[in-house]
Amino acid sequence: MNALDQIFISVQHGMAGLAPAPLQPLVLMLLSIAGLMAVFGSCFALTTILERKILGRMQNRFGPNRVGPCGFFQPLADGVKMLTKEDIVPFSADKALHFLAPVALTVPVWLAFAVLPFGRNMSAIEMDAGILFFFAIGSASELAVFMAGWSSQNKYSLVGAMRAIAQMISYEVPLVLAGVPVLMAAGSLSLPDIVQAQSNFVWGFVPRWNVFTPWGLAGFALFLIAAAAESNRCPFDLPEGESELIAGFLTEYSGFKYALFFLGEYLGLFAVTGLAVTLFLGGWQAPAPWLQWFPSWGWFTAKFGALIFLFIWARATLPRLRLDQLLNFAWKFLVPLALINLFVAALWWKVPAAMPVRWLLCAGLLVVPFVWLARIWNGTKPTQRHYDYAG
């Protein structure tokens, strides 16, 4: 069991052992990077085809089914098409920024994977302030989006970029705030520590994951919603709404650069999903004591896959929001709830652990504002909006 659990680590060290001693740290690092890029690169390919097939099933049609067995070579075909397409740069574009934007979007996202623990002892860098690193790196992608939108010198691109930035800024607040109670619970910013803090079981079988507390559950929901918005997933994908903005800041991109954006978005989704797993679902911990024989990275993958499926499902189910609804939802609903959640989490650790009372108190403190806020915002009629540019 232990061998299986640590198989990747053993392989990595075994390979690094072939290199001369002074270079070994470097080789270890390079192997981590290569592993991450290989796994998540193929994960990207797999997800695109699975998403299309699942969406097809949910919409009562076949997905892609021509290329390869059951259409599973579709990503390869797409990739070949993308890479061989002509790279068009608009005449009036700011050439340098136009070139740099996809790079600036993709690189930070790859970096974010460095701190995620994918299994026991399996994180590329063990960092004291890991989660801070994650969010700090993530903030760079906003500038990349702006670069893309502005350098295209195209109104739709600029508007799309501005929408994307507004959305990312707005949803970053609830995203971080929803994660903070977990940090408080673990008393650390380091992701392996956070996973470790969720080991053990209550009464011998209920895992001590954060999602099994009132504040954890609420935080998990908030986190998922904000994560969907952060990675421009449906129902929050209006920055690139093809029907309104002809794909927003992506309008002027084609070929390989477009593929990079595409890759960057999916990788962003993977990274933030991995973080959700780590923060709320116990990371690589097994869900029951008698299931611990299964390797830790296996559990991580399972939880990860389940969450990705959830996102695909949401895409098939929910319609796209309007911009003002989107922002109001962030600032007037998610942020207050996240703050209340923060308070409840603090209360949770101060109230003596007499289980039912603590549960009822904290759950009540969360449910009441939730219902109240929901009623308020449900009750308001959509207001007439004036679009000056339309006429």
Added chain:
Amino acid sequence: MPGEIAFYLIAVFTVAFAAAAMTLRRLVHCALCAAAAFAGLAMIYLQLDAEFVGFAQLLVYVGAIAILIVFAVLLTRGDEVAPGNKQSSPSWMAGAAVAALVLAAMAVAILHSPSLHRLAPSGAEAPVRRIGGELMTRYILPLEMIGVLLTGALLGAVVIAMRDEPETKQPARDVAPKPAEPLEALNSR
């Protein structure tokens, strides 16, 4: 030795982008270069073992301030460069001279200081846990003040930048929160 090389690389990177941020013609380029310079500084902090500060720098400067600057550039149409419009103020030479004077003075001061060749003591680190502890005990009052200050700045910025509604009689519309505002302004272009 690798540390030293890394430092010089980052230092050159930072200074180059800072200089570019101050000299380029288009404001958007300036803002982006400034963001790069801020990121370079964050790397220097990391290189100095101040992990937390480095990430905070990245989060605040690249994630927030750079975005703010970019928004401000777009909202004030600062990116539109008219052909005959000079970008430097009439007495820019005086400014440059004073800056050079300041640099010279500081350089002289630094080069004369006794700590010229001091090397870093090993083992210095600022663990997050200790920073948190200090913030909650010794620096609690400054922390509170910063909280108040940020709240005040937030409110103040919203109030200052808020557009004066032309007709005040109309009942208050569903006022969109701050990030929505620039968009509306943009839409109206």
Added chain:
Amino acid sequence: MSAPLSHYLILSALLFSIGFAGAVARRSAIIVLIGIELMLNAANLNFIAFWRYGPHPEALTGVMFVLFSIAIAAAEAAVGLALVIAIYRQRKTIQVDRLDSLKG
């Protein structure tokens, strides 16, 4: 991790002077603000360098100071840029040499 302290200080002085030159020589208020941010950052770098090279790195004073300074810089940038936008609305320009209504 072996560059001497003075190199960090020189780097900081350079950044400070660049920021200063930009702040006094450019016409756009936004560049002036960026320059000021650069100057602040140069000061922060000094704090971190002195903390790292100082005799008491366990005291964390430099780190704390920089954290607070970053927070204040954020507030400053928010208010400053809001002012720039407000001024633009009022005067249709953000060139600092044309904003001289406080002329004595």
Added chain:
Amino acid sequence: MKYPVQYLWLIPALPLLMAGLGALLKRDQRRLAASLAIGGVAVSWLLSSVAFFTNLSAHPFRQTWSFNWFDLADTTVPLGWVLDPLTAIMLMMVGLLALLIFIYSLGYMAHDWNFTRFFCFMSLFAAAMLGIVIANSLLLLFICWELVGLSSYLLIGFWYEKPAAAAAAKKAFITTRIGDIALLLGMLWLYSQSGTLLFYDHGHGCLEQSSLARLAAATTVGGMALSTAIALLIFAGAVGKSGQVPLHVWLPDAMEGPTPVSALIHAATMVAAGVFLVARAYPLMSAGPHPAALQVITWVGAITAVFAAAIAVAQNDIKRIIAYSTISQLGYMMMGLGVGGVAVGMFHLITHAFFKSLLFLGAGSVIHGCHGEQDIRKMGGLRKLMPWTFATYAVGMMALCGVPLFFSGFWSKDDILRAAWAWPVSTVPFCLGAAGAFLTAFYMTRQASLVFLGKPVDAASPAHESPPVMTIPLAILAVFAVLVGFLGTPAWPWFHSYLNGESASLEPAALIAGPQLALLLLSTVVVGAAFFLGWRIYGKAALQSSREIDPMQKSLPGLFGLLQNKLFIDEIYAATFLRLNAAFARFADWMDRVIWGGAVNALSALTVLCSRLNRSFDDSGINAGFDLGCAELRGAGGFLSWMQNGRVQRYLRIAGLGLGLLLLALIWGCK
């Protein structure tokens, strides 16, 4: 009940809290805003009374309490409060007046749509003023001092939609700032010399013996004692705040604010803060064998007293007359401090606070009754229409003029005149003081006749009496305006003994001892003569229906015109400031083009410099004839305005230049 001194901060903290709460209220929560403000100031007045009575029986009579505000390396910066007779008296006065004026404002501001904001600002002011009073540290005093200035600015400009009010607010703020800079310099200097800013600190404070002796022994430029130099800088701050010549210009304009503001801030408390500051720092002012600072204070005070009284004679705005009267009375206080010490000046401060706020509130009542009319030429006959206002106003007026025996102003002014008479340096201040007393009685007679006597004209005809919420505070103040005087008669100088920490005894014989009786008679005669003259000129005029032209204007047009235009001080300032500003602007232009542009033709640049300097000398030479004091002021102002061309980058550049030079100086200094 004892009041522990370490809780003294509660007194200003309460109004401050109320100001904070008031700032959060919505515009239509008027009742709540007013009750918060009045409640806050009432409770802090009650606390003040407790503190006062504690202090009455306290032993020793001065208690202090201090704490460390913050530490900076080895330096600690302490703040603290002091409870001594000076504080206690001022606390009582400020608290009571603030309470009465707050109540009065309920009526006066009833129709204002910014009612809540008004009370918020007033509370802020009350907090800051009480803070000044309790401060045991020049630093804390300075902080509150600036807060007071800020709230004064806010309140003068309360009706900011009126351009005059906005301009007056700006003027007040900037003019007092000139004095404040001097105060700041004095404070820094004091700190660098004595190492502490605490006034009293168990023998280590900057106003205590050890430090005073050191300061008085050291000398600085021109052989002046260090203590004198610092004292003069601090006094410059007081000059700005208390509207002494030459920084008095802001006070009359400050009347653009609502009348309760004028009563509280620009008559009773804030302008008296300057006097209070001098009284607080009196040990410093009088340190050494030759306290030159006191002489300066005396002269400035005496000149202000006559100067402002003379201008008041020819004004037509009911509030402006009282404003100039305030300046004049503040001059008396300064003079009293200079010639007679703390008790003499402070006694006049207290009595003046009551009767002057009474007058202001009375004037406010008149304005309120006449629907906003402020021109006394358009009033008349209000005696019958507004009986309460008239009666209380008459009391205030007689107190101000110093009508013998029963009115407080008589005793306090007599005190000052007596001290001036006994002043060994010169008798001129005494004569100036007597002249001022004459002028005071004269202009008050003029004002009262025109407003209250005769038949109603124009605006006055539909006048009505103010509501009780306004007249009751008037009545209370009137009672105080009479009674307070008996606390400090020569026969029973309780006030003076209390301030000095002694106990008073009743000695009726002191009334007629020495020159006392003669002085009493003299001031009676002066006041009587002024009343008579005023009545002769204006009593009859009041009976005529139309008085577009003042009777004095008919007989003495030149003098009257001069006075009516406030001796052209504003115009002179404007002309000189502008002129010099232009000269310096040219200088700045030259700097930019020649020095920075390139030193290629340095020789010709030198010639240009010479010729330009020559020309600016010529320009100001033609304008000669203006006295030396103004010229110096002009220079300073001109220099400041050269630096203030309104462009931030110039400021930044100067700052950078300063930084560079400072660094270089430090480097060379270290070698």
